[in-house]
Amino acid sequence: MVKLLVWEQLLNPVFVLMYKNILVYISCLLVVYSNAQTHPFLYLNKQEASTFLQATKTNESNSVFKQSFLETKKEVDEWVGKDVDVPFPIDPAGGYTHDKHKANYMLMFNAGILYNITGESKYALLVKNMLLKYAVLNPTLKKHPQATSPFAGHLFWQALNDANWMVYTGLAYDLVYPYLSGEERSKIEIGAFKPEVDYLTIDMKDWYDRLHNHSVWASAGIGIIGLASNNKDYVDMALYGSDKKGKVGFIAQMDNLFSPDGYYTEGPYYVRYAILPYMLFANALDKANPNMKIFEHRDNILQKALITCLQQTNSNGSFFPLNDALKEKDFTSNELVTAIDIARNKYGKDNGLLTVAKKQNRVTLDKGGLLISNELMTNKIENYFPYKTIESTDGVLGNEGGIGILRNGKGENLSSLVYKYASQGLGHGHFDRLSINVFDKGNEVLQDYGSARFIGIEQKYGGRYLPENTQYAAQTIAHNTIVQDETSHFGGDTELGQKYHANKLFSDYNKPNFQVIAAIEENAYKGTQLKRTLFFLDSVDGRKYIIDLFAANSNAAHQFDLPFHYNGQVVSTNFKYTTPKTLGTFGKHDGYEFLWKEAEAIKTNGIAQLTFLNKDKFYTVSTLTSDTTNVYLTKIGANDPSFNLRAETSIVFRKTKQSPIFLSVVEMHGFYDTKNEFSYDSYSNVKEIKVLQQDEKTTVFKIVLNKSSLLFAVSNNNFDEKSTHDVTVLSERIQWQGPYYYKKMKN
Amino acid sequence: MVKLLVWEQLLNPVFVLMYKNILVYISCLLVVYSNAQTHPFLYLNKQEASTFLQATKTNESNSVFKQSFLETKKEVDEWVGKDVDVPFPIDPAGGYTHDKHKANYMLMFNAGILYNITGESKYALLVKNMLLKYAVLNPTLKKHPQATSPFAGHLFWQALNDANWMVYTGLAYDLVYPYLSGEERSKIEIGAFKPEVDYLTIDMKDWYDRLHNHSVWASAGIGIIGLASNNKDYVDMALYGSDKKGKVGFIAQMDNLFSPDGYYTEGPYYVRYAILPYMLFANALDKANPNMKIFEHRDNILQKALITCLQQTNSNGSFFPLNDALKEKDFTSNELVTAIDIARNKYGKDNGLLTVAKKQNRVTLDKGGLLISNELMTNKIENYFPYKTIESTDGVLGNEGGIGILRNGKGENLSSLVYKYASQGLGHGHFDRLSINVFDKGNEVLQDYGSARFIGIEQKYGGRYLPENTQYAAQTIAHNTIVQDETSHFGGDTELGQKYHANKLFSDYNKPNFQVIAAIEENAYKGTQLKRTLFFLDSVDGRKYIIDLFAANSNAAHQFDLPFHYNGQVVSTNFKYTTPKTLGTFGKHDGYEFLWKEAEAIKTNGIAQLTFLNKDKFYTVSTLTSDTTNVYLTKIGANDPSFNLRAETSIVFRKTKQSPIFLSVVEMHGFYDTKNEFSYDSYSNVKEIKVLQQDEKTTVFKIVLNKSSLLFAVSNNNFDEKSTHDVTVLSERIQWQGPYYYKKMKN
16 A cells, blocks of 8 residues: 555546546556657756856866766766667676676766756767667667576666666756757657567566566666656656565565664665665655655655664675675765765755765766755865764564664764674575674774675676675675584574564663663574673773673574674783694685684683774773683685685684673774884783673673773673562672663772 | 994094094094084074074064974973873883873973973973883883883883983983083983883893884984993994994894895885985984984985985875885875975085975974075975976895886876885885886876784774784785785895895886886796786876786796786676676785685686776776686775775785786876866777787787887897897898887877
8 A cells, every 4th residue: 555655646636536546547647648758758857957057157177066067077988979789788797898788877977967967969969879789689678698696687687776777867868968960869769768678577587576686776776767758657667566566565665674764674784775775766856756755655664764774784884794795895886975965955954964975076966956056065064974882773674673873982983883683684684683883093903894795806706796606705704703513504594594583672772871782593403592792891991892702592502603703903912822734724614615614722721812903093992801712813814715715813712601701802902103103001900700600691890901890790690670689699689670780890 | 343433423533543443432432522522413403592592583474484383382381390100011002101192202302392481490300200110110010011012111111212312311311411410410321211221121132132113213212322321331332233333223124124225125115214324313413413413324325315215206295015014104294304404404405304394384493494494484385396207226235126216297196106126124024026006196006905903093903013914915916016926026025035136137217208127036936937918008199007017927836826916996707707696805825815716707808907996086907818717806905804904905916827918008198077077088099909929038918008019129138239130020020129119090
């Protein structure tokens, strides 16, 4: 019914209420098409274009709009008057024909914009010639020769890229529509577009009719082409799926891929990618009929998605590498430029978005882009996006776990603790329940491998996800979370993982310099419950501390491994270890076979500490080892004959018992001033970690620092804020209300 | 006699000519001391200080002088009115007492400057109190408890740091001299300074009387204290060594540690460090008596040293890591700020230095600093230092080989090929004869390990050079040059290495986009001659190519290894290799024991190619393997139990024969646009490498590219520019004049 509610807004309410199910399609299409829209209208219109022309003539040297216009013009002008190649597709990603078709759709789109802004027909001619070439080429295409997945494309190795082509080529078509003769339009619609639309909606029907980012692109492509070519059938399929019933299609994708908070289930890297077709198609729908109020759909879900994905970036702008994610992507990527500029136009001025726009240092050549450009010139822009502690629920109803981001510090001293207790995240999800990542001073400190892929480099497996992506990067051992018996969560079965999600137990961010969050995972391993409670403390004797209480509770003894993928140079350890003369692997499967075992130690009491240096700051991981703990240092690189992986390092704590507790402190300290050759506070302050009580009801523990001691108690079975607790440990009685207790004492 | 020539300039020429040898010391000292200098005079004087006060009151928000003043003030103000600790020395580098004494001398120096600029006595009081504490402490000191070398210090673990203390504390003393009572001066001179001077010149006499950067610091320290305290004896020892005979001491250090071009034999990293005492002491001497014209000594050798060391930086400002060198040091280091500001004052305005000063973004609070600050505000500053192709000779007479830096491209596209055919470079020298390093786009592409050291981090071997520095970093295999029989040049014997140097054979930089240099090393291995000819070509079908012809000519068969330490991710190879299931080391000694052997291959014909990605650019090394060549891929990390080394990679070509030729092409190509997911020109253009003729007289070879072929001929025994050559290869006759021939042909 959701789809209908949207389309209803186009219609006379009385009429709809009477004949809703039957009449809605006819009526809405009447509204869109009978209004005889003057092209272009999907991205910009004639009137706006004349304003843009004025804006490009400004004398303001710091007009980003003008700069962006000049850059676009420079790129496009290189091709004006030339016979642009529209090659028969043969190469995989990164190869010539792949890159050429990719370049071509952007060229057509940009040339279309320039045609409208400048009024110069040479730009329209460029687009027309290319469109007509595609009109000849596309009907001849079959499945791409380099296709390796069932979701093959025609122009490209995968259908997704064909959908990209449709989005931009559809917009380009609208942009030059008035320049074309009726015959040319007909050639293009039948030759260039129809084969692509038919291929995706008929041959690739199963792929098209999905709730997945690829299908968002496909819906947007077909919808934009439909709007540009006044094709009711296409628009219907775009909005409601190939059967037009609304279980899939764009509206269902808006309804089902985000949580109510705007968290995108595939993770921030993928929403970066998906936000573009969402925004571009919504924008086109909105231009076609503002009464549809698509941007207000689901309580402004697209605005929430944008803000949520920006909160899920590190202070250097890179997206937190949850699930499949390339670390080099940041919020200056083209997708976010487009999304922010469209959002500005629809949702109004936002000082947070302006901080990002300033770093992007370019805008789209549309109304939002011009608004942003003007605001960048007239406002004082902060250096950083307004990062804050934020929890985002996962799942359509917001009840499938989520992502917690706990933050301390400001500006360049911002620290972020990312805690993932979400659902699987579809096919791009990793087996990383209850995993954490830590960022500090703009750098990854405890890292997630991200994905194994060199997108766009043909020599690297055609630019596709490398085999090592599933074999290593997605496996549990590649994450900062517990692995049982050297086997990934859910046995590495995505479908199984997709059935379950972790759950938050409690969180509290109300105390100054003290934050806490706890979550539980009960399905990753049958018969084992994993529970991780994280405290993030600031300004404890001048330092930041993460206290990590990770308990495994099983019905039998198992081997439990907890890795910390530290990013930096080893400075020192407080324990002795042996290093082998020849290196062997850390294990045989589930990602272990990619790790060299560089060192090992057995600790039976006290704490094991590793201090490392990341850029100019020291970090120490201190872990309680009072129950016998094996400690390993590993490095990625084994069984990687094509050198596809980066040689990253980890420290792994291993306990073999029924229900071990991993109690660790991640300490951020000091400063290495290489210019002046000074190091400050390069030593850990953690002296002792003690579990004082551990039973079904309560865990009580103490962290002894140089000057202070921190006493914690956590309830294990009652997380009610109103619950009261009373324990006596070491003849001290502790009483508290709610799920946890904390006290700092001077030594 | 050189020393005398300097001091002569102070004197009445007639007088000197009559009684030169006897009277010169007396006379010069008369000039310096009888002039009854008004303190302060060594760093700034009262009149200058009042100008500086005005400059700090400017409203110009971009005055670097003002900013630097405010930063200094902020740092010093934290200590005003406090009882600053002057602890009894117990810790090694990086420890509390080490860092405290280091901070103390800078604090005294800066407070002394602020006292003069602001006129506020609280700053002088701060300095006085600290000096008096040192006056109490220093007489009690013996050899530092953490001393591990024979060159122990008193305040610090090594004498060098004590010398650092003397330079700045001596300047601080001069700066507050007028504030002190006669009694206080006496306490300080006898208590704080004399024990240090005596210790260095008597106990550490052998160390003090050397031609070495440590001793430059010591001369400067003692000389500055001598000038500040009107102590003739100290100044004499500073200038002429403890016996005042001039074989050592500051003047001899100016005469013997630089080549006539200003190349400092220990390399750019060390001149960065040594330039500071050279400049500060010369400046003080110049203020004491400008007639001495110390800055003109040896044809402005200090100016040449400064310019030469700046030419030996990468475009990101980091010093080329020749010999022992930490890569994080760049030209924004404090030493270079001081050197550039003093040089500005003495040698006049220099637009090249201004580019560096702009990046330093701070100035010293002296006359040169103010001049630079004003010029930064009123001049258009280029983005890059005026880098150029430059050869610097090594050796006092300029006849001990040298360093060639071949450059192509401009600005951010600058590429630098660094070729080291110099002498050993004293104790910090590496066994790296004929080694090359390649930099491109600000990044290291073929790298030198630099030194193994974490300076200032106590946990890392007290911040000293790590054992792995001599065991690995200094060994030949750690460099991009030939290793014979897995043994370093000169058997790793520094004294032996110091006896010999390589020699340049020829070079030519007169053709556009074509540069060539050749050098020979005949002593690294007895009975083997190593000869390397490098061509650096730009704009060959749009790419840059380094052609590397490296010939070993021996009296017996040996195993020759040529590593290329490539910096980047493997993209592809054109050859098959095997990777082992367990990793073993590449060898047993001379640095080989630190390398894991990750892959190996045997090639018997054609070329072996490795393409790698460094940041956003592709590079391919193509090497002719027609005589049987073993190819290895290695990674650092074996036998490194404390994880002191970085896990860097190399490709090693091994040929076992009497006189092999290693003929390689280093190709810079393409671009990886991660934002837009495009890669351009990611494939090598090198199709074939062929040696057409190889005999005692001539080597003729051809590089076949996609579109062009490059024909080269090199003379092997006659490098005379006038020599004529005539060979016929493959029925083509080639005639040329001079040491080489080059022709580009279309395919």
